Amino acid sequence: MCGRELLPVVGQPQPERADAARNRRRIIDVAARLIAERGARQLSLDEVAREAGVGVGTVYRRFGDRTGLLWALIDEQERRFQAAFMTGPPPIGPGAPPAARVRAFLRALVDRIVAQQDMFLQLEIGSARGRFSGPYRIHHTHLATLLAQARPDLDAGFLADALLAPANAHLIRFQLDERGMSVEAVKAGLDALAETVLRACPCPHSTDG
Amino acid sequence: MCGRELLPVVGQPQPERADAARNRRRIIDVAARLIAERGARQLSLDEVAREAGVGVGTVYRRFGDRTGLLWALIDEQERRFQAAFMTGPPPIGPGAPPAARVRAFLRALVDRIVAQQDMFLQLEIGSARGRFSGPYRIHHTHLATLLAQARPDLDAGFLADALLAPANAHLIRFQLDERGMSVEAVKAGLDALAETVLRACPCPHSTDG
DNA sequence: AGCCTAAGCGGAGAAAATTCCGGTTAACAA
């Protein structure tokens, strides 16, 4: 993992050397092209290195591993997404009521996963490295904050995990391809779940068995 | 994938030849031992084959791929689990009210994942093959049935996915190890989510923004 | 201009997953 790819960078430790930056760019460009041509599934880092005119070692130093490169490819989209829910216009950005923002966020997240399904699928297999770092933490914090605003009586931290968990590339692909759901149906389901949670009656019946 | 490992076998296509059965057993035993000794992470199919005294080809023919072997190792536990929620005593088995069964089911599922964390983690990386086949479908069907019984007005199919999604080895490990939650806290969170969903007021306020 | 060194480079090589296929053999019927 490289520590320069995703937003949660703390402080640029060192300015990147010119040759390193050039190689990073080359590698990303080649990888993006190869994925566009043949899908993320077929992406071989050996081939990326060869086509980019660098050694495999360089690819690994720069991106840590296969998933690191994939994260870098998704990064631009991720920045845009983060900007949308942090500073963009309502309903996903500030201004709308928390409940509406939660739902808009989840819908946008699903759209994002569907749009880059191929890469997200690859990210979910392969090393677990980074799965709950960077982007996940930011999404979780954002969602938990909104949930806590809307319903201070609930366990916002856990609920955020629970709402994020179904926004999973493999599950979504399964719902789409094998269960015949539409993207809208997936979004509607998540939306409905969020709504249900957000307006649950605080009154604690005994439901125990 | 082998089609003989997990419960949802439809009809035994062919009785297995004696040598094949013997090798299957050997392979499973060796794999179980190696995992006990060094963890699922380190399991090399080459080594399994060598120690079991068979060729790698045999391992692959028998189990399809790495995850196939892992599923086979988990299979016995899975059968026990399925027996518990399908025919076992309440509250997880028949007899208790659906809501209680849902909650007991989720708790048991988390326990199961925690108990074999190592293997479930490996299953979630590596090929997606079988991730939503066999066991998942059965869990989903079971849960959806219970949910539909308890709340015919909700989308039981989607909710079952949504409740199953957070019961994910990687998420649980993250919650346990990096968020400092206890296993009980994880179970309680899922439990509370299920309870919330199950007693949501059917009255549709306008929550939209 | 010349020096110094942290950062970077490349590619051989180790390790693991998975495929392929020519040579066996268990199981069953004649």
Add this chain to the structure above:
DNA sequence: TTGTTAACCGGAATTTTCTCCGCTTAGGCT
């Protein structure tokens, strides 16, 4: 017994990921 054959077997070969390490160089300093 013997013949037949679908199933099975083993392991070499292929492919891909990732590590290691000796050599090189960008960029700041004098």
